[in-house]
Ligand SMILES: Nc1ncnc2c1ncn2[C@@H]1O[C@H](COP(=O)(O)OP(=O)(O)OP(=O)(O)O)[C@@H](O)[C@H]1O
């Protein structure tokens with residue numbers, strides 16, 4: 009006899025449950041058909057934005073004539089880029105990028121440390137000031153510095169000559185130094201933005217325990233702080249280096265006049281400055297630079313593999329702040345000086361330039377408002393304003409919407425094909441604007457006749473969306489990672505469908521990040537020059553393009569007026585972003 | 597309120613089996629707890645019932661309706677299962693007020709505003725949170741968030757309430773109090789509840805039945821006292837508290853007239869009687885479990901229990917509510933929980949005794 013108790017399944021058979029629902033609800037219980045259609049549309053869209061121009065780039069590099077003309081396939085393009093001269097171009101590109109990354113990183117670390125970890129006064133305001141240059145279109149500061157440090161009529165050199173009686177200029181912006189100097193002004197705020205939160209979020213107990221073990225402040229900084237920051241520093245370095253290789257404006261304004269060529273300007277020149285544009289050369293070179301970028305990205309990935317950012321977490325403590333005593337006014341002054349050099353000086357120059365009849369002749373009787381009148385009477389200017397605004401609003405919205413969807417699918421679902429769309433959205437990361445521009449040039453020209461995108465603003469819009477997508481995906485990925493799955497699942501369990509959950513929970517919670525990303529993308533579009541200058545045509549100019557044309561005609565005075573206006577726009581937007589979005593986020 | 601039935605339910609993650617052939621029937625109005633060490637598949641089981649995870653094998657039904665059948669490829673998504681759930685993190689939506697959080701399930705179901713107001717306020721009153729209705733939800737303490745989460749889960753009278761370690765984020769005192777409150781509420785409203793925890797005390801205090809899981813399988817299902825006093829095997833026995841587990845051999849086995857068998861066992865340097873669930877052949881190796889709180893320390897030689905060991909005190913630790921005494925015997929060191937008033941000297945020879953009902957034998 010055995011006594012059975014606690015049978016695991018005591019009475020399951022007593023009521024046999026029945027299958028509920030009908031055939032229809034059963035077939036659609038996973039919503040798989042709609043999901044399939046949605047994914048397909050997304051893949052086609054991303055394919056058109058990223059794979060298609062890439063494929064056309066390859067096609068173009070093997071094709072002997074410009075887009076849309078009959079020709080033959082050959083390797084002449086690749087043969088023509090294998091020259092010693094191009095070796096120098098390559099060395100220039102890599103060298104300049106390295107030469108700007110190292111000092112930029114050092115200064116950015118120092119500034120981030122000042123703002124995040126010391127008791128320097130007005131740190132909050134300083135942070136806003138230090139990051140402001142990042143939002144100013146590089147073309148504006150490039151033009152301003154072209155006037156400020158012009159060897160003949162630049163204000164700096166005029167003051168120098170007047171003060172010392174020397175005849176030689178103090179600085180010449182048209183040089184290696186000039187290119188690097190201008191790039192640094194953008195790298196520093198960019199790296200600062202990238203790193204400052206990591207500095208702020210570092211758990212102070214990690215440092216404090218080192219102090220308790222008898223290490224001095226300096227030893228602690230070297231052995232703990234810096235090592236903990238190493239992953240962030242490495243990735244900052246790589247990012248800045250890659251960005252440096254993509255940079256166009258600095259080399260265009262200060263390198264070309266001095267005969268210093270980098271890859272992006274070489275591509276530009278071969279299309280825009282030769283008697284007959286050499287498209288095959290340009291596309292081959294574009295493909296070559298993409299190969300270089302690909303290697304760099306692989307290297308970056310390899311360097312950062314397995315490195316965890318977990319030591320730097322973001323919750324629950326205020327980092328200890330170092331008390332600097334009287335030195336805190338020194339650090340304050342350093343931060344302020346950075347702002348002065350990178351923002352106040354260029355703005356001052358633009359003002360100066362806009363009010364005097366001729367650039368370089370700053371005397372009382374030369375004061376005038378004629379340039380303002382000329383600009384406001386210029387219909388091309390107004391058209392460019394309209395285009396830029398339209399492209400900015402539409403482009404930023406579309407880019408962020410695409411990024412939000414792609415990020416959601418790759419982070420939050422397990423749908424088949426999610427890594428594919430994630431990968432496709434990331435592709436433009438490896439393509440400098442110049443290269444993507446060349447790719448789209450071919451892509452639009454090869455479209456069948458009934459789709460007249462080529463030469464319209466829509467061409468620019470598509471290029472901007474493609475360029476902005478990697479960043480928008482990143483921003484939204486970060487936002488989704490911070491929202492726990494529970495918030496979403498809880499809504500599902502309590503009766504909300506997938507769409508209701510998306511709208512009421514995810515959109516409602518992720519929109520601050522969306523807004524931040526939107527503003528970033530908008531600024532990105534405002535400053536975009538390299539793709540625009542290849543894809544614009546009469547009627548679809550952006551402000552940056554109009555500035556370029558005026559500059560090329562030697563009209564520095566009207567450039568100053570338009571530049572000043574753009575500067576104002578940037579500052580207003582940034583102010584709105586800071587005061588509006590920040591206050592909304594802190595409410596959550 | 598409805599019953600929940602799991603038949604041969606499994607869940608694989610690639611080659612890993614997180615839940616392995618689980619069979620369980622939860623009756624209407626019953627409070628069942630899933631208990632087990634970290635990673636044993638409790639959360640996965642709960643999430644399969646919720647429809648947040650698809651079972652790769654078996655069938656799940658709520659009430660009379662099948663909600664998921666892996667073989668037929670049938671799956672009802674979460675939102676159509678009519679469940680209430682309390683998450684470990686509470687999942688209080690930070691962009692809504694307390695009221696909006698609780699109203700959410702009703703708004704999704706498009707109920708009229710007056711009904712929403714009444715039912716939300718009722719639910720909030722139930723958890724004593726009605727005065728906080730208009731608070732933005734981030735401005736709540738952990739305990740308050742937990743109550744809001746419960747109110748939200750109850751507001752639309754779900755078929756079943758699912759809870760995943762809802763008390764683990766609270767401090768010890770609040771945990772006990774909230775647990776007792778919730779149990780009272782559950783009994784009053786006759787809610788069917790499936791509750792996940794890794795805290796044994798919580799599981800025993802709250803549940804009608806406890807399901808002990810390990811490695812994705814169910815080890816034992818039973819009332820808390822049943823599981824605590826009469827585990828089916830050594831693993832379950834070891835899971836609760838720190839029992840003394842002694843190896844022994846069966847000398848004799850006979851029915852004790854009631855539900856159980858009475859065994860005479862012999863270990864290294866000791867012998868005595870104990871109970872067991874099943875008949876055991878003579879000479880079988882068994883593990884005898886004696887809980888520390890059921891052992892008594894007596895003067896050496898003074899034997900009046902059914903089981904006794906002689907040894908000497910090796911350690912005594914004052915723990916406030918009781919005194920932990922370690923007694924070194926030829927078999928092994930025994931852990932005894934004695935009254936904190938009792939006084940023992942280290943090194944003193946003693947006899948440790950236990951009544952026959954306190955000793956439970958399981959097959960090795
Ligand atoms: N998405 C997943 N992919 C792969 N394995 C998983 C996944 N989710 C859970 N597992 C595995 O399934 C097993 C059971 O996990 P589950 O979360 O159910 O454990 P648990 O009992 O709730 O543990 P805890 O008490 O720590 O919450 C674990 O071994 C876990 O590693």
Ligand SMILES: [Mg+2]
Nearest residue numbers: 638639640760
């Ligand atoms: Mg769990």
